[in-house]
Amino acid sequence: MTRGRRIVYAGTPEFAVPALESLIDSGHRPVAVYTQPDRPAGRGRKVTASPVKRVAVAAGVPLLQPASLKSDEVQAELAALAPDLLIVAAYGLILPPDVLAIPALGGLNIHASLLPRWRGAAPIQRAILAGDQETGVCLMRMEAGLDTGPVFACSRLPLDSGATAANVHDRLARMGAELLLENLDAILDGSLIPEPQSENGVLHARKIDKAEAWIDWNETAHAIDCRVRAFNPWPVAQTRIGSRILRVHRAEPLPDADRAGTPGTIIAVRGGGVEVVTGRGILRLLLVQLPGRKPIPADAWAHSEDLPGQRLGGGG
Numbered sequence: 001m002t003r004g005r006r007i008v009y010a011g012t013p014e015f016a017v018p019a020l021e022s023l024i025d026s027g028h029r030p031v032a033v034y035t036q037p038d039r040p041a042g043r044g045r046k047v048t049a050s051p052v053k054r055v056a057v058a059a060g061v062p063l064l065q066p067a068s069l070k071s072d073e074v075q076a077e078l079a080a081l082a083p084d085l086l087i088v089a090a091y092g093l094i095l096p097p098d099v100l101a102i103p104a105l106g107g108l109n110i111h112a113s114l115l116p117r118w119r120g121a122a123p124i125q126r127a128i129l130a131g132d133q134e135t136g137v138c139l140m141r142m143e144a145g146l147d148t149g150p151v152f153a154c155s156r157l158p159l160d161s162g163a164t165a166a167n168v169h170d171r172l173a174r175m176g177a178e179l180l181l182e183n184l185d186a187i188l189d190g191s192l193i194p195e196p197q198s199e200n201g202v203l204h205a206r207k208i209d210k211a212e213a214w215i216d217w218n219e220t221a222h223a224i225d226c227r228v229r230a231f232n233p234w235p236v237a238q239t240r241i242g243s244r245i246l247r248v249h250r251a252e253p254l255p256d257a258d259r260a261g262t263p264g265t266i267i268a269v270r271g272g273g274v275e276v277v278t279g280r281g282i283l284r285l286l287l288v289q290l291p292g293r294k295p296i297p298a299d300a301w302a303h304s305e306d307l308p309g310q311r312l313g314g315g316g
Helices: 014-026 051-060 073-082 124-127 165-188 221-230 298-304
Strands: 009-013 030-033 039-041 047-048 085-089 107-111 134-141 152-160 236-241 246-251 266-270 273-277 282-288
Touching: 009 014, 014 051, 014 085, 014 165, 030 051, 085 165, 085 282, 107 165, 124 134, 124 165, 124 221, 152 165, 221 236, 221 246, 221 282, 266 298, 273 298, 282 298
Parallel strands: 009 030, 009 085, 085 107
Antiparallel strands: 039 047, 107 134, 134 152, 236 246, 246 282, 266 273, 273 282
16 A cells, blocks of 8 residues: 655646646645745746645645755755655756655656656757657656656657647646556555666757747748747747847748748748748748737738738847
8 A cells, every 4th residue: 555655746837736736636645845935927026936836735735945955954854754755847956866865765757758868957848849759758766867767657749730838748747647646656666667768869958048049041941830839838939020029929831832032031921821931941920929019810910011022030
């Protein structure tokens, strides 16, 4: 019987919410939840509780919010909880080896990629940006290295032409929660043995830099579309039209479309969008945003300006 095992949960953003809710609802209620300290958020920079904190408070689960896990005092506080297992999902703080040594069964990470591909901070965005055909979520035993630990189980998710960082994030968060509940009892009783990761195919999913959002129209239509989808909802792919910044929320590469012209040139308004020449192929912009305005369909933007012949381009 594993229901009496003491679980501590650590997570911060929306990605970590489904797994926490599933633990609470399933009878694996954590003895405590760790999340990052409240921080300013939004345009008003109002100090805001994390999504995980809101769930923990609503459920009456004891909550801890240290700024770091490196101090002896914080580590003693965790040790006093006598955890059997520390479950981590997008917590956002470094877990020193001394912390991972506290739980009897160590740390278990819910990681949003098919390890060993895309170890690191931004696996969802990197998978879409690279044009991967699939991604997924894995349960990994935590080690001192960056996402290098052995893997208990994985679930796969195909990436189709409509995959964005937003919808893949939400799907993987739910899949991670399901995968955790399917395997948690076997992990707690020791009957599920994790398998070491292969050292082949390792890629590092470095943190997203806002400068990466600038569109290079010399890239292929497919590559630019991947950038648009990878950076939706943040930081949002962008380009310039004249002195203005145009943000591109949604686009589509046109199949077998290849027309001569300077990359970045708007050549037509049709099919519900604005068609732009790229380094190879045509990209149809579908949802765009001009400075100080809300996103609008690209054909609505075209009704207010004479676009064909204008050229997009330029970086930050």
